[in-house]
Amino acid sequence: MSSGQGSISPADLDQAKVLLARVATVFDQRVVGQEALRTALVSSLISRGHILLESVPGLAKTTAAETLAAGVGGTFHRIQCTPDLMPNDIVGTQIYNYGTGSFTTQLGPVHANLVLLDEVNRSSAKTQSAMLEAMQERQTSIGGVEYPLPDPFMVLATQNPIEEEGTYVLPEAQMDRFLMKEVLTYPAANYEVEILERISSGRQSAPITVEPISLDDVRFLQRLVDDVYVDTSIKRYIVDVINTSRFSGPRPIQGLSNHIRVGASPRGSIALMRVAQALAIQAGRSFVIPDDVKAVRHSVLRHRLVRTFDALANNVQPEQLIDAIFDAVPTP
Template sequence: MSESATGSRVRQDVITESETERATRLVSRVSAIFGERVVGQDSLRVALISTMLAGGHVLLESVPGLAKTTAAQTLAGAVSGTFHRIQCTPDLMPNDIVGTQIFNYATNEFSTQLGPVHANFVLLDEINRSSAKTQSAMLEAMQEKQTSIGGEVYPLPRPFMVLATQNPIEEEGTYVLPEAQMDRFLMKEVLTYPTPNEEVEILELTSAGAFEDPIEHQPITLDDVQFLQGLVSRVYVDLSIKQYIVALINTTRGGGPRPLPNFHQHVRVGASPRGGIALMRVAQAVALQEGRTYVVPDDVKKLRHPVLRHRLVRTYDALANNVAPESLVDAVFATVPTP
């Protein structure tokens, strides 16, 4: 490629000021709508919006009643997207999610009935209650962005985002989600209880019927979401930032520029290259939300826990001693020099 052609491509990829301003307005509207329906949970809001902008999927873990379903419905409504909720149970079959062929006796022909996975936003409630076979079918749809029914391929809507939930306190009737499958999720967000003041606000708004009122802000469109996703991929990532991310990922494997002593006693398997890609994509999404067209180290650090907590396979000793994955991630970030 000639130098002029290369220069043209670089100029074309530079995000303009008008594009940045439009992105800021769109993200602000989504955040405002989220705030109308979900009290507090700022980390959840940032995680969901960042996941959507990066074109990934998110795994939500919490005890029941912390507005996971409300947050998913609100996000779908904020971008004018279709929303389907799938309650996972042990007897849920792959066809119940993907779809199936139905024989019409009147015409002697098969017709295809698409499953609930064919929506812009799909909430998989209690994914760890479904069998491994059903989990695999869903994760295949997440990865391939398409389903296969009766030999025919049906593309999923764009954008497409899965929000899977799991309950950490229930074990009876659950199937553990394997680490290799959890790695498919861009982020794993762990929800916490609201503060007392936030809980009082929830009761006040419930008493006033505010959650039933129409949304005040105008939702954005699916085309706007695709514009934002295209913009995220154009956010500039300097070579030094990429080297920083690679150093972080290698440190989780026991290597890196400054290997952590005895780290292998806590972590059996570190993050894969997919973890590095996730760190970079999420950092680009964070930078865009901050109104910047380039990534800084703080963008990489901001969502380090949701991006990496489910990618570190802890040893039995670490599990027995209740060593939190977040503390291991912090140790990695503390030892790797910031560019």
């Protein structure tokens, strides 16, 4: 298949549909509702990206990460971030063996297919940097030796936005490394009743009955995403959106600089295109349409816009700014 040319056969699309349906079935056995979360997690995985999950405690962030790992049959490690967590606790270290007089390397928990960084904003800046380096380079360096991370590799980081004591806020440059940022909200009342029903009946902890897909299947889906066709007009649309966030574009928004201090980088353009390609595969298409780009606008851009002090003081949400940007850019 030639990359990005939409040369995906109907048989491949059918196979992708079956594989994604199996992942969705596994997810539904453990997580009630949260369809947007499932879509974001799957999109990040098949786009070879990482995701940041933000919500108050108790909204199934950890459960969702564990379920995704169970659905793809990959190795899963959970790292509980604390202020005293050191980089070596994540990437690994060398241990001296007194019997042999030599060092042996012990790989850290980052060496897994899916890694959950629970409450990432509780770890120190040095530890955050070590983890984000592993995310970017997809390898760790221990004692001068480089150790590649498993393929596929995905980080799911969580943070609690309401508690600031003992936290280290992720800088904007590090936030930009995440392909998506998903903000979870409270479940609807009927979903919460279903959660209680599952807990009381034991269904929530019952063994998962659906056969998970394999890591080879994940790599197959990732290759399909690479091959999804993106027309030049769609690429131009994405670039116009990103440029509008930088106070230029085809129709600059007057007064936008009062709310945005720094717009999205070219990494934002790439992320919009990649996640739109993943969304197209999940919709059973071999090409991207403008609605794919619009559907992922909040998850891809909400953590890439640096708001001004006035916007923060007036509680202007990034989603409002993103909607204003998309409203100003003509749809192809």
